[in-house]
Amino acid sequence: MEMHGYPRLASGKEPTSRHAPRSPRAPRGPGIHSDNFHFPKGFLWGASTSAHQVEGHCENNDWWAWEQAGKVPERSGDACDHYHRFRDDFDLARSLNHNAHRFSLEWSRIEPREGEFSDEGLAHYEQVVDALIERGIEPVVTILHYTLPQWVAAKGGWETPAMEELFARYVARVVDRLGDRVRWWLTMNEPVVNVFKSYIIGQWPPGRQDYPLGFKAIRHMLRSHVKAYHAIHDRRADAMVSIAKHALALQACDPRHWRDRLSVRVRSYLFNHLFLDALHKGTLRVPGLFWERLPAGRTLDFVGLNYYTRDFVRNTGFMIPGLIGDMCTLDQARNVGKRNDLGWEVYPEGLAQFLHTFSRYDVPILITENGIPADHDDDRWTFIFLHLWQVARAIADGVQVAGYMYWSLLDNYEWADGYVARFGLIGVDFETQARTVRDSARKYANIIARNEL
Numbered sequence: 001m002e003m004h005g006y007p008r009l010a011s012g013k014e015p016t017s018r019h020a021p022r023s024p025r026a027p028r029g030p031g032i033h034s035d036n037f038h039f040p041k042g043f044l045w046g047a048s049t050s051a052h053q054v055e056g057h058c059e060n061n062d063w064w065a066w067e068q069a070g071k072v073p074e075r076s077g078d079a080c081d082h083y084h085r086f087r088d089d090f091d092l093a094r095s096l097n098h099n100a101h102r103f104s105l106e107w108s109r110i111e112p113r114e115g116e117f118s119d120e121g122l123a124h125y126e127q128v129v130d131a132l133i134e135r136g137i138e139p140v141v142t143i144l145h146y147t148l149p150q151w152v153a154a155k156g157g158w159e160t161p162a163m164e165e166l167f168a169r170y171v172a173r174v175v176d177r178l179g180d181r182v183r184w185w186l187t188m189n190e191p192v193v194n195v196f197k198s199y200i201i202g203q204w205p206p207g208r209q210d211y212p213l214g215f216k217a218i219r220h221m222l223r224s225h226v227k228a229y230h231a232i233h234d235r236r237a238d239a240m241v242s243i244a245k246h247a248l249a250l251q252a253c254d255p256r257h258w259r260d261r262l263s264v265r266v267r268s269y270l271f272n273h274l275f276l277d278a279l280h281k282g283t284l285r286v287p288g289l290f291w292e293r294l295p296a297g298r299t300l301d302f303v304g305l306n307y308y309t310r311d312f313v314r315n316t317g318f319m320i321p322g323l324i325g326d327m328c329t330l331d332q333a334r335n336v337g338k339r340n341d342l343g344w345e346v347y348p349e350g351l352a353q354f355l356h357t358f359s360r361y362d363v364p365i366l367i368t369e370n371g372i373p374a375d376h377d378d379d380r381w382t383f384i385f386l387h388l389w390q391v392a393r394a395i396a397d398g399v400q401v402a403g404y405m406y407w408s409l410l411d412n413y414e415w416a417d418g419y420v421a422r423f424g425l426i427g428v429d430f431e432t433q434a435r436t437v438r439d440s441a442r443k444y445a446n447i448i449a450r451n452e453l
C-alpha cells in the first residue's frame with residue numbers, strides 16, 4: 001500500500017526521503033537534519049570584549065606599563081574609546097539582535113590604590129550594566145581579563161599568595177555593587193594562557209620564563225577562583241559562576257610517532273584540562289609530580305569556553321619542557337585547513353570536540369569567545385557559520401550549550417599583535433573612531449532572529 005505516493009518501508013516506518021511528508025515539528029533523533037539546527041529557547045547570543053582592549057587609557061594597569069616600556073610593537077592608546085562610547089556600541093549590538101554581551105571590569109579603575117575603592121570606577125561599570133539591561137541585553141561579566149592594577153603587579157601579581165585575599169576583596173566589592181543586576185560571572189579569563197604568556201614564554205608582563213613560577217601562579221589562580229566563587233554566591237545565590245577557559249585542539253605533528261602523541265597528551269592535560277578538572281574535583285593534580293587539595297570542589301556553575309584553533313605538537317624530550325614539546329609549523333602537517341590573518345588554522349570540528357569533552361563536568365557550556373581576525377569579511381562569515389554548525393550538531397547530540405559569544409563586538413587592541421588583527425563584527429576606524437557594521441554581523445543577526453541556522 002502506498003501513502004502519499006511513497007512506498008511504506010518494510011519496517012512499517014515512514015520513509016526517510018527528504019521529500020517525505022511529515023509534520024513540521026515531528027521529533028527526530030540526533031544527527032544532521034534540518035530539525036536539529038534550531039537553538040534552544042533562551043539561548044544567549046552576542047559578542048565579547050575586554051576592558052583593556054576596547055576602553056582606551058587603562059593607564060593604571062600592568063599592560064599599560066608594559067606598552068610604555070616598549071615591550072610590544074603597538075600601544076593601546078585610545079583603543080575603541082569604548083569607555084565613553086559604550087552606549088552607542090550597545091545600540092549597535094541591540095540593532096544586531098544580540099541578547100547578551102560579555103565585557104570585563106578593569107580592576108585598576110575600581111581599586112586604583114590598595115584598599116581604596118573608587119566610586120567613579122564602580123559607578124562607571126554600574127552604568128555599563130544598566131545600559132545593557134535597558135537594551136534587553138544580558139550582561140556576562142568577566143571580573144579579571146588579564147590586566148592587573150600596577151600596585152597588584154608591584155606586590156608580585158599572581159606570584160604572591162596574597163592574591164587570594166586581594167582578589168576576593170575586589171570581587172566582593174564588585175558583586176556588592178552589581179550583583180543584583182548581574183547573574184553571569186567569569187572570575188578570570190584564560191588563566192593558563194595568561195601564565196603561558198607571562199611566565200613561560202615571557203611575552204606579556206611580568207615577562208618571566210620560569211616554569212616553577214608559572215606553576216605557582218596557577219595554584220594562586222585556582223585558590224583565588226575558589227574564594228571568589230564563594231564570595232559571589234554569598235551575595236547572589238542563583239549566580240552562574242565560571243572562568244573563561246581557552247581550549248586549543250591539539251594534534252601530533254607526526255601521528256605515527258608515539259613521542260609526538262605522548263606530548264599531545266601531556267600538553268592537552270596541562271593546557272586544556274588541568275584547570276577545569278581542579279575546579280571541578282577540588283584537587284590540583286599533575287600526575288607523578290604534584291597533588292594538592294583545594295579549599296573546595298565543584299566551583300563551576302557552567303563552563304566558559306573560548307575556542308579558536310588547532311596546534312600541531314612535536315616531542316622534544318622526556319622532561320618538562322621537552323614532554324610538553326614544541327609546535328611544528330602548519331606547513332609540515334597534512335590536512336591543515338585554511339588559516340586566518342594571524343596564521344591560525346580554521347578548525348571548526350575542534351569546537352564540537354570540546355563541547356563534548358567538557359560536557360563531562362555536567363554543567364552547561366557557554367561559548368565565551370570564538371572568532372577570527374579577517375580583513376575579508378566573507379572569511380568571518382564562513383568562520384561563524386561553520387562554527388555554529390558545530391554548535392548545533394553538539395546540541396543535537398544532547399550537549400547543553402547556553403549560548404555563543406563571538407569575539408569580538410569591535411575591532412580592538414589585540415595585545416602583542418596590536419591593531420592589525422581585525423576580529424570585529426563591527427569595524428573600527430582607529431583615527432576617527434567611526435564604526436562600520438560588517439555584513440557578517442548582519443548575517444549573524446539574521447541567525448539570532450530566527451534562532452536557527
Ligand code: FCB
Pocket residue numbers: 050053189190193246306369407414415
Ligand atoms: C583570547 C583572549 C582575548 C583575545 C582573543 C583573540 O585568547 O581572551 O582577549 O585576545 O584571544
